[in-house]
Amino acid sequence: MAAPSLSTTQQQRPPLYRDAVVVKWALQLFILFLVLFAMWFLSKEAGDNLKAKGISTSFDFLSIDPGISLSEGIDTEPDTGGRALWVGMVNTLRLAIAGIFTATILGVAIGLARLSDNWIVRKFGNVYVETLRNIPLLVQILIWAALLGGLGRVALDNGPINGWLHISNKGVSIPRVFIADGFYQWAVVLLIGAVVGRWVFKQRTLKKDQTGEDTFPLGYAAAVVLVFGIIGWFIHPVFGFLNAPLQAISDAFGAIPEIAMQLALSAVAILFSARWIRNFFAERRTPAGTARLDDDDWFRVIFAAVGAAFACFFFLALWPGLSSWLINSFSDLFQVLADKFGDTPEGNARNGWPVDAKRPDIVQAGNFPNYGPAGLNMTLGFAAVFFSIVLYTGSFIAEIVRGGILAVAKGQTEAAQALGLRRSQMLRKVILPQAFRIVLPPLGNQYLNLTKNTSLAIAVGFSDLVQVGQTVGNQTGKPLSVFAIWMAFYLACSLTISVVVNFFNVRLKIVER
Amino acid sequence: MAAVENFVVNTDEGLLPQADALPPELPSLPPGEWMKKNLFSSPFSTILTFVFGAMALAAINVLVDFIFSDERNWTAPATNLRLLMTQAYPADQYIRVWVSVGLVAVLTGLSTGLWNAGDALSMKRISMWFMTGGSFVALVALLAPFDSGRRTTWLILAAVVVGIGLAIWFGLGERRRSIFVRSIYVVFGVLGAIIGSLWVVKYGNYALADGELVADPDALVAPTTRIPWTILLAILVGTYFIGRGLAGKVAALLKAIVMGAWLLAPFIIVWVILRDPDLDWDHVISTDIPMALAFGFGGGLILYALTKPGLGEIGKIVAGVLLAVAAFNWVAAFFGWYPMLQKARLSFLFLAIFALAAANFAGDRRTRLQLVWGWLGFMAVVHYMATMANTASTLEIQGDFFLGGLSLTLFIAVLTLMLSFPLGVLLALGRTSRMPIFRVLSTVYIETIRGVPLITILFFFSVIIPIFLPSGMGLSETAAIVIGYTLFSAAYLAENVRGGLQAVRRGQFEAADALGLTGSQRTGFIVLPQALRVSIPPLVGQAIATYKETSLVSIVGGFDLTRIADKVISAQTDFLGVKMENLLIISFIYWVGAFSMSKYSQKLERRLGVGER
Helix, strand or coil: CCCHHHCCCCCCCCCHHHCHHHHHHHHHHHHHHHHHHHHHHHHHHHHHHHHHHCCCCCCHHHHCCCCCCCCCCCCCCCCCHHHHHHHHHHHHHHHHHHHHHHHHHHHHHHHHHHCCCCHHHHHHHHHHHHHHCCCCHHHHHHHHHHHHHCCCCCCCCCEECCCCCEEECCEEEECEEEECCCHHHHHHHHHHHHHHHHHHHHHHHHHHHHHCCCCCHHHHHHHHHHHHHHHHHHHHHHHHHHHHHHHHHHHHHHCCCHHHHHHHHHHHHHHHHHHHHHHHHHHHECCCCCECCCHHHHHHHHHHHHHHHHHHHHHHHHCCHHHHHHHHHHHHHHHHHHHHHCCCCCCCCCCCCCEEEECCEEECCCCCCEECCCCEEEEHHHHHHHHHHHHHHHHHHHHHHHHHHHHCCHHHHHHHHHCCCCHHHHHHHHHHHHHHHHHHHHHHHHHHHHHHHHHHHHHHCCCCHHHHHHHHHHHHCCHHHHHHHHHHHHHHHHHHHHHHHHHHHHHHCCCCC | CHHHHHHHHHCCCCCCECCCCCCCCCCCCCHHHHHHHHCCCCHHHHHHHHHHHHHHHHHHHHHHHHHCCCCCCCHHHHHCHHHHHHCCCCHHHCHHHHHHHHHHHHHHHHHHHHCCCCCEEEHHHHHHHHHHHHHHHHHHHHHCCCCHHHHHHHHHHHHHHHHHHHHHHHHHHHHHHCEEEEHHHHHHHHHHHHHHHHHHCCCCCCEEECCEEECCHHHCHHHHHHHHHHHHHHHHHHHHHHHHHCCHHHHHHHHHHHHHHHHHHHHHHHHHHHCCECCCHHHHHHHHHHHHHHHHHHHHHHHHHHCCCCCCHHHHHHHHHHHHHHHHHHHHHHHCCCCCCHHHHHHHHHHHHHHHHHHHHCCCHHHHHHHHHHHHHHHHHHHHHHHHHHCCECCCCCCCCCCCEHHHHHHHHHHHHHHHHHHHHHHHHHHCCCCHHHHHHHHHHHHHHHHCCHHHHHHHHHHHHHHHCCCCCCCCHHHHHHHHHHHHHHHHHHHHHHHHHHHCCHHHHHHHHHCCCCHHHHHHHHHHHHHHHHCHHHHHHHHHHHHHHHHHHHCCCCCEHHHHHHHHHHHCHHHCCCCHHHHHHHHHHHHHHHHHHHHHHHHHHHHHCCCCC
């Protein structure tokens, strides 16, 4: 598909309908037109139908009381629709993060078990994987919910219970470790400790590289952080002075005029676009110094320029509120940080412990006894989704880990044996680092799947984003707006995960000659 | 690859020693050495053996206690088996369900026979299966909360099974390693044993009479289903041997027919056999048949003319005009300018597509007629199916759709796969295309769909699609759900196919260009066949995922297997709150389907040697 229009020799040009470039672009523009037309047509129809049915697509429900109460979360009686969705998002993220963490550990363990020399361990892994990954997740969630729902009821004695763990058909309650008054000052001490620890780590590594003796860099660094943590536990109130500078930063952000922010954002967009185009031209430049671009390249350049222009238009005219929102957010962020170092809301100085803990308790607020706020409670819905999602995703991660280890070339194992490495050393220093590189992209995919699969929590009434959105959408009659929020949230999640995975992927890439 | 073919050819006679064809299986270690190697190779391994052995025993104990506990109400799923399979399909029309299963049995039998599918199993392996299976039964009998009578029965059964295994092992001696049996015979044997047991054991299913559970001998599962199942097994085995007995030209022809039949079977089963259309013969004779003939022969003439060698640009222009006419028909439908039967619009569209492909069939009379015959057959199928699907059904059912339970699950899975495959291939081609606008559109579509959970898409299509449709156009909920599944699955399928496309070597593209093939010829004849071959294993994986994901329709209101087990049965007055038993039964049903597909995919992967190349 070379572009004949760029050929240097003077040729007879083919007729218009046979010119590859013309046909190619005409076809594409035609299809683009068709897609745009279909979208326009459907949205027009939707607009008419919505008007006829009295449904609006506005987002005003975000600030209206939806009149619903949620089964669990940071706020079970949200006073606005936006707050309700926010609670749902936090619940989804809690489930996803806890799930990813646990499923990884479980999956790696099962994956290693499937490669074990021991027959029973190997069979155990096989049966686990072949059973769990072939049963739909939804059915597994329902089974867990039925199983947990059949447990005993919560006992009626009020107050802190005499134990560390309580299991019933209301869920699981364990002691809660929570952030107390002095946590943020203590965190500053830890941060300084981490910086010092990093420096110590580098020094020890340097010494190891120079002298070859074992200098335990990681151990030294951990010890430094630990010492800082212990000292900070007692001296942390001195860092209360950070209140003033943070307050000043917050005020400075609040003083930025809106137009300055808009111009700054536009300038950033133009700068990015210009840099990209410059680099693109530099890449295409031949040694003779002339750039040869085919029509596809021109498309990219124009696309980048149009993108920058659109971004400016977006910041300046389409949504000018974005800038003031950004200014306010930054200002609020530093205000919140400043408050963490000032006096507590009750007006006390922050002299208490950084962290504190409480044991589970049982209270009777309404008709039935339930777990009180003291313990860390895992409700029935959360537990059902959490266990099933961890076990289900664990079976897929196990297969990925197994595949990754098997994919490490056999020569690597033989070379490690020839060097006289022990089996554990061989795994730790030769096979696992290489397997990790192979495993990473599919692993990221599984994390993504896990995050999306938390949406099945709706089947057991756990208040995740989809369940809350469904309720809010029905109550306020704005399913389209809720769908847009769902999409934005889940796309943001997948983007975050793929950025993190790509970051490690690039760092771990084998540098080839 | 070559080795596999060899061995399939050489095991033609089933139960013959394969001394020269297939090397005998390696002798296994004596039990003592085997245990030393696999269980006690090191102190750490010994500890693992005891820890995991104890864990496995405990797990089996818990499971067995749970299953055989008196608190379990297994009559709930047993009584509702029909509900789980076909929901409210009318009992007096049930023969249609059997005919559908029979059609599948015929096709399965013919395909396994014609393609000579399946491996061979050594008698040694079969004997070991008997012995492990028997030991497991004995273990269950010892751990389960049985009374002594029941325990004795189970132990005797276990002893018989182990005894058969031992008899094979010692009866054959060392020959057990070199005698091979086709695995298909083993499958037939297992099926035969299950179906045969229907004649012996009266499976305890109770009928509900006047709101009470009555042990009604006429309503037990076994007596009401043993005759159809036996006939079906006979059909399966019979068609297998017919398929294997054929050879040469007949077999080649039959292979083509069977492949086409597999593609058509889902539609025939659902819209013709199960739905039982009530044909209006006047309309059929006055409109449907003439229309089909007109499109068939009119289109055939146009296509024959278009395949004339050396036609040049005129062919393309005619095809373009036909495409424009087809597109205009749809636009007119949206705005309601003039009425037209939907199948006529479809026929115009297909004619345009055939006309676009016509240039590839330019040549002698035979080649040209190939396209025309293809068109005639295609039109016959399209018009037949369209007529059948558009006729009112004679079935009297409540609700939106006449399928439910397992039949709905399978219907959604199969239809989704068949519809999303072409869409997925198109998207994959778009994403790897050198045309930037196609690439951007496909990429945005794929990444957006892959970024959001399936359930939100199903909500979107079941709740919101009626808002988007022009006034006067309706869509049943099941159709909306299938569209949602298809669009979702296509994005994932596209990524699998893209993997295959990237595996095609650059040299193949260059060779196609060097031969002077056009872009579409290069894609259709050179690139796609190789790409699809590589992506078969991930495509089967996608099929498994779709099969499991059908359970999500239960959330948006479909009465599939999951919904019936979780909500419907547990709401019956006799089985109020009984969930666990139903859920375990359906997880077993799901598991059987998904597990056999994944085993098949692993086998394919080995056959294609994807891992080794």
